[in-house]
Amino acid sequence: MRRARGPAAAALLAGCGGPQAPLDAWGPQAGRIAELSVLLIAGGGAILSLVVLCIALAVWAPPAVRRRLGGLGFVAGMGLAFPAITLSALLVHTLGASRALALFGAGAEPLVVEITGRQYWWEVRYPGTPGAVTANELRLPRGREVELVLTSGDVIHSVWIPNLHGKLDMIPGRANRQRLRADRTGELRGQCTEFCGRQHALMAFAVVVEEPEAFDAWLARQAAPVPAPATxxxxxxxxxxxxxxxxxxxxxxxxxxxxxxxxxxxxxxxxxxxxxxxxxxxxxxxxxxxxxxxxxxxxxxxxxxxxxxxxxxxxxxxxxxxxxx
Missing domain, CATH: 2.60.40.420 (Cupredoxins -  blue copper proteins)
Known part of the structure; x- marks a missing residue:
């Protein structure tokens, strides 16, 4: 049994990383969301353990202990006071995290990227570089603030890059904005997370984070006319x-x-x-x-x-x- 624990633990930890993993934060926004997620998971686990303990005591504990569990003080404390205090504290912490997400990178000049969701693909435009248009692939420079301008060309979609930020809806006729920053280079995966039709599950896109010099060269190449046929x-x-x-x-x-x-x-x-x-x-x-x-x-x-x-x-x-x- 001891030999099996190592691979099992490695498999569980592997689920926390990778190209589409909310707990594997590549930037400050995803890092704050990951911290909140860990708090909710750990807190929920602790409360579940407490509830299981109380049930076990109510079933198997001596009569005196069971009488205390059914007393007015215990019921009022654990059934009313504890949930009210816990949920109020969680609300305050969550509002603080939401405010921090809104303020990340507020003073920096961002790279603007326009993403339009369509059935069933993504149009990606870089308005600061006329002519730079791609599809189903988002390229970002490492370490730079980016503002995604999100809209839809048909039905409601939702974009989610778990390693960089939370999900945000894409609504026809409306532009939603999301600030993010990638601090590591490599490849990630984005996904549509709002059911948009029969091929919703096959509506993904690649996210490539490069060093700024490589990104600038790629962006210039995207805007240039294609070469004449070589063969x-x-x-x-x-x-x-x-x-x-x-x-x-x-x-x-x-x-x-x-x-x-x-x-x-x-x-x-x-x-x-x-x-x-x-x-x-x-x-x-x-x-x-x-x-x-x-x-x-x-x-x-x-x-x-x-x-x-x-x-x-x-x-x-x-x-x-x-x-x-």
Whole structure:
């Protein structure tokens, strides 16, 4: 039994860390929320233990002890005074934590990032750098205050990056704002936490925290027009993109296609995932998504091209998109 305790404890502790773990705080806002969470968990555990002890005493204790448990003083103290004092103290502490969250980084000039939730993907814009638009991926510089401007293009969504902050709703016609800061580099995961349709569970996004220099270089690359096709296959894929009408929904900077109905594909080859976290971003998965998106993520707005395009055309199109980095 002793040998089993080590792996079991490691498994439990592993659940407190990772790319989507509220108790693994990467910034001050998440740190304050994690402290409050630990307080609630520890306090709830202590109160549960006390209640279990009282039940055990009421069942098995000597008659004199059981009479005291049923007395007016014990009932008034534990049933009225203790809950009132505990809940009042918790209310005061929670209001203080909420105020601290609202004041974090209030004096700093933040990096503004606009995120629009759609069924079932995320549009991410950096208004301070015209033309810098991506989808299903949020990039942040380490150590800088960031203000997320959150809205929705259709139904109510909710954005949650557990390692950085709490969740906040995204409401059509309204912009909610959330301040956060990431103090560590690496990759995290965000998720929609408001049921928004049949593919709600497959509406995630990658969060990449980089050093400021690397972030600035990435941001400049996002705003720049895409390069011309480098190979014959990429050139053929670009022609397929136009002939198939993909530009009616998607935008690719530096080309005639500037639509905003679907994800911007200007640098799609450099993204971590496809279809809002549904697939890893590889050439094979990209071709499969173009051919049969409804088999992968039923109910999304992407039409299937398996019958409209030949296998060679789909592969050429995927090759061009994969090269957009």
């Amino acid at each position: 014959a296959a990429e050139e053929a894929g670009m022609r397929v993109f136009g002939a198939a009408g993909c530009g009616a929904c998607h935008a690719v900077r530096g080309t005639p296609w500037e639509a905003r109905l679907a994800p911007d594909l200007s640098r799609v080859g450099s993204r971590r995932t496809l279809a809002a976290g549904a697939l890893p971003n590889t050439l094979g998965h990209l071709a499969g998504w173009i051919a049969a998106p409804q088999d992968i993520k039923p109910g999304n707005a992407m039409p299937a091209y398996a019958r409209a395009l030949s296998g060679e055309e789909i592969l050429a199109l995927a090759t061009w998109l994969d090269g957009l980095r």
